Amino acid sequence: MSAPTDLTAAQAVDALGRGELSAGELFAAYRERAAADDLNAFAWVADETPARGAVEGPLRGVPIAVKDLFCTEGVPSQAGSRILEGYRPPYTATAVERLLGAGATLLAKTNQDEFAMGSSNENCAFGPVLNPWSRECVPGGSSGGSAAAVAAGLAPWAIGTDTGGSNRQPAALCGIVGLKPTYGAVSRYGMIAFASSLDQAGPLTRDVTDAALLLRHMVGRDPCDSTSLAFPEEIATPTAERLDGIRLGVPEELSGEAEGIEPGVQEAFERTLRTAEELGATVETTRLRHAEHGLSAYYVLAPAEASSNLARYDGVRYGLRAGKANDLVSLYTRTRHEGFGPEVKRRIMLGTFALSSGYYDAYYARAQKVRTKIAQDFATAFERFDFIVTPTAPTVAFGLGTKVADPLAMYLNDYCTVPMSLAGLPAISIPNGLAVPPQGGQVGLPTGFQIAGPAFSENAILDAAHALEGAIGFDAGGGRA
Amino acid sequence: MSYEPVIGLEIHVQLATRTKMFCGCALTFGEPPNTRTCPVCLGLPGALPVANAAAIHFGLMIGEALGCRLAPRSIFHRKNYFYPDLPKGYQISQYDEPLCLGGQLGDVRIHRVHLEEDAAKLVHASSSGRIHESRASVVDFNRGGTPLAEMVSEPDLRSAEQAREWLTLRCAVTPTSRCAARAPPSWAPRPS
Amino acid sequence: MIDREQVLHVARLARLELDDQEVARMVGELSDVLDHIERIGELDLEGVAPTSHVVEVANALRQDEPRASLPPEVALGAAPEVEAQGFSVPSPQA
Ligand SMILES: [Zn+2]
Numbered sequence: 001m002s003a004p005t006d007l008t009a010a011q012a013v014d015a016l017g018r019g020e021l022s023a024g025e026l027f028a029a030y031r032e033r034a035a036a037d038d039l040n041a042f043a044w045v046a047d048e049t050p051a052r053g054a055v056e057g058p059l060r061g062v063p064i065a066v067k068d069l070f071c072t073e074g075v076p077s078q079a080g081s082r083i084l085e086g087y088r089p090p091y092t093a094t095a096v097e098r099l100l101g102a103g104a105t106l107l108a109k110t111n112q113d114e115f116a117m118g119s120s121n122e123n124c125a126f127g128p129v130l131n132p133w134s135r136e137c138v139p140g141g142s143s144g145g146s147a148a149a150v151a152a153g154l155a156p157w158a159i160g161t162d163t164g165g166s167n168r169q170p171a172a173l174c175g176i177v178g179l180k181p182t183y184g185a186v187s188r189y190g191m192i193a194f195a196s197s198l199d200q201a202g203p204l205t206r207d208v209t210d211a212a213l214l215l216r217h218m219v220g221r222d223p224c225d226s227t228s229l230a231f232p233e234e235i236a237t238p239t240a241e242r243l244d245g246i247r248l249g250v251p252e253e254l255s256g257e258a259e260g261i262e263p264g265v266q267e268a269f270e271r272t273l274r275t276a277e278e279l280g281a282t283v284e285t286t287r288l289r290h291a292e293h294g295l296s297a298y299y300v301l302a303p304a305e306a307s308s309n310l311a312r313y314d315g316v317r318y319g320l321r322a323g324k325a326n327d328l329v330s331l332y333t334r335t336r337h338e339g340f341g342p343e344v345k346r347r348i349m350l351g352t353f354a355l356s357s358g359y360y361d362a363y364y365a366r367a368q369k370v371r372t373k374i375a376q377d378f379a380t381a382f383e384r385f386d387f388i389v390t391p392t393a394p395t396v397a398f399g400l401g402t403k404v405a406d407p408l409a410m411y412l413n414d415y416c417t418v419p420m421s422l423a424g425l426p427a428i429s430i431p432n433g434l435a436v437p438p439q440g441g442q443v444g445l446p447t448g449f450q451i452a453g454p455a456f457s458e459n460a461i462l463d464a465a466h467a468l469e470g471a472i473g474f475d476a477g478g479g480r481a
Numbered sequence: 482m483s484y485e486p487v488i489g490l491e492i493h494v495q496l497a498t499r500t501k502m503f504c505g506c507a508l509t510f511g512e513p514p515n516t517r518t519c520p521v522c523l524g525l526p527g528a529l530p531v532a533n534a535a536a537i538h539f540g541l542m543i544g545e546a547l548g549c550r551l552a553p554r555s556i557f558h559r560k561n562y563f564y565p566d567l568p569k570g571y572q573i574s575q576y577d578e579p580l581c582l583g584g585q586l587g588d589v590r591i592h593r594v595h596l597e598e599d600a601a602k603l604v605h606a607s608s609s610g611r612i613h614e615s616r617a618s619v620v621d622f623n624r625g626g627t628p629l630a631e632m633v634s635e636p637d638l639r640s641a642e643q644a645r646e647w648l649t650l651r652c653a654v655t656p657t658s659r660c661a662a663r664a665p666p667s668w669a670p671r672p673s
Numbered sequence: 674m675i676d677r678e679q680v681l682h683v684a685r686l687a688r689l690e691l692d693d694q695e696v697a698r699m700v701g702e703l704s705d706v707l708d709h710i711e712r713i714g715e716l717d718l719e720g721v722a723p724t725s726h727v728v729e730v731a732n733a734l735r736q737d738e739p740r741a742s743l744p745p746e747v748a749l750g751a752a753p754e755v756e757a758q759g760f761s762v763p764s765p766q767a
Contacts, residue, residue, distance in 0.1 A: 311570020368723030424727030505740030619759030
């Protein structure tokens with residue numbers, strides 16, 4: 001038998017069910033791996049194996065890594081920020097609570113870009129996370145710690161959050177599966193807010209089957225989140241091996257080298273389009289006319305919401321308080337000066353500016369209208385297509401430090417993922433083979449293939465992803481060296 | 482030259498719900514500080530508000546009693562400002578789509594009635610007990626998040642005396658509020 | 674485009690102290706990002722309704738039933754400074 005850490009989570013659940021493996025044994029094996037983490041994937045690792053025998057619930061005790069953005073009672077929940085360093089909340093996020101209730105055990109909290117703002121994990125107060133495929137490269141972000149941990153086999157699976165691509169992009173850069181569910185499918189209660197109208201929790205897993213299994217135990221209406229919705233059906237185990245009759249739309253605006261997609265990434269994308277055709281799908285180009293403005297709208301709306309959501313970090317009730325503040329205003333301004341990193345400050349400034357009087361209509365109100373147009377474009381496209389497919393990220397993993405000085409270049413990482421976020425649609429990224437970056441290099445790095453569908457089409461998306469996954473036959477070994 | 486006073490009033494009516502506007506903390510009085518708080522009304526990271534159905538109902542009853550137009554769609558907004566008694570850095574209030582519009586109480590027209598959450602209590606502590614000498618304040622969040630209906634009148638009052646008299650009428654809303662009941666029967670809420 | 678004065682004004686609104694270096698960097702970086710964002714100004718959005726939320730949820734309300742509050746030592750447990758069972762801050766009048 002192979003090592004327990006070689007099993008996917010679904011395989012581990014089966015092995016536990018058959019009694020070939022004990023939950024304690026599995027947890028201990030992962031705890032050992034996690035404790036030896038040299039990628040800086042973890043912000044906290046459980047210091048002992050939960051003392052219990054047979055674990056109740058369908059997940060049977062399979063350990064899980066949870067992004068630092070989720071509140072976990074009594075366990076550090078710091079959102080990657082100095083301002084919440086050491087903060088241990090008195091309650092647990094609903095999404096995590098559900099997973100623990102289904103029998104998952106908390107293995108670790110994962111590092112992330114501060115308050116989920118970033119695409120490289122370099123905006124983390126506790127140091128950057130390294131990409132297990134190449135330690136000179138970033139893992140993507142903001143759920144980079146979760147993605148790196150899963151890719152390196154330091155955790156069987158993880159959850160992250162996706163506001164503009166924060167699950168999908170790191171999944172693509174680390175060669176794993178990342179899913180952003182339909183907005184409202186998973187409760188946001190206890191998930192530290194970045195941009196409330198966009199934030200959505202989702203799975204990061206080794207394969208599509210695991211993504212379905214994890215999602216099944218995350219979704220559902222939560223009375224503590226007014227925007228959460230009952231998922232209309234159970235998330236099924238995907239079984240499809242063919243794509244007969246499936247119509248795939250390829251938006252001109254979100255693919256092609258002219259749109260800034262690296263040649264290697266584009267090539268891998270086109271190769272998978274041909275694979276899809278071989279599996280019985282039809283592939284056609286289409287238009288999402290406003291998608292190219294998605295990034296602009298996103299970088300108004302998300303910072304605007306963030307500037308309001310981050311106003312609570314004031315040094316009064318929890319978290320960092322700057323010393324030597326004798327008056328209230330300096331208590332606020334210094335605490336926030338010391339507690340927030342450069343990217344968070346940038347977004348607070350951008351958002352406050354966009355909401356300030358005199359600029360509201362030109363920026364915020366306009367961006368909300370662009371959002372409407374983007375959602376309409378998708379609705380129109382889904383009259384003709386079952387799914388919209390794109391490369392997940394325009395590039396493979398890039399070198400640490402290469403984009404930190406250029407915010408705009410960093411923001412372009414989200415170019416293909418942001419439109420779905422604005423429209424609240426579900427989308428998955430699956431490993432799509434390797435590509436060599438244009439500047440060369442000996443080894444290929446992972447790329448991602450994104451499949452987006454109408455609201456609540458997760459089951460259909462997972463099925464299509466499952467069929468493609470089988471045909472692509474991605475070898476994840478390079479991440480687990 | 483003589484000036485005529487033109488007075489409009491904004492009245493905060495505390496609604497007699499059992500729990501706060503956006504969380505399940507009980508509304509009781511005289512409790513020790515910070516014994517009626519939770520992740521929501523402390524503004525902890527990740528907490529989210531869920532509106533109290535009874536507060537909405539009382540707000541609508543006030544609107545009925547004042548002959549307002551009840552909004553078919555009403556939404557909450559965030560009013561952003563920094564103050565220690567405001568845990569989230571914004572107050573959840575209503576802006577362009579309030580619960581009730583128009584209406585009349587006595588001779589005074591009502592502009593609107595909207596719902597919002599109250600701020601917490603800031604106690605100014607000092608050894609001498611005098612506020613202007615105090616260097617530190619202490620925040621008690623027990624009251625923070627209490628549901629309020631804000632009634633805004635049109636500027637129809639013309640003297641302080643008239644305003645004072647009119648104010649006694651606000652007790653018309655007593656069945657839903659904590660204000661003492663001394664209302665002429667004609668101002669009682671119509672049964673809905 | 675955004676200039677130094679605007680950056681300082683916005684920082685005041687956001688209760689964010691910025692040192693001189695940060696202000697200078699912010700002027701350049703925010704201007705670059707705003708230049709990109711301003712392309713949405715070219716779109717014809719006449720008569721388009723704004724979207725603030727993609728899901729229409731109506732009457733997501735909570736029944737008026739009390740739930741347990743946190744014990745005060747938990748509520749105050751993460752506070753940087755506590756006095757008289759309250760969260761201590763410099764007086765706004767000071
Ligand atoms: Zn509360």
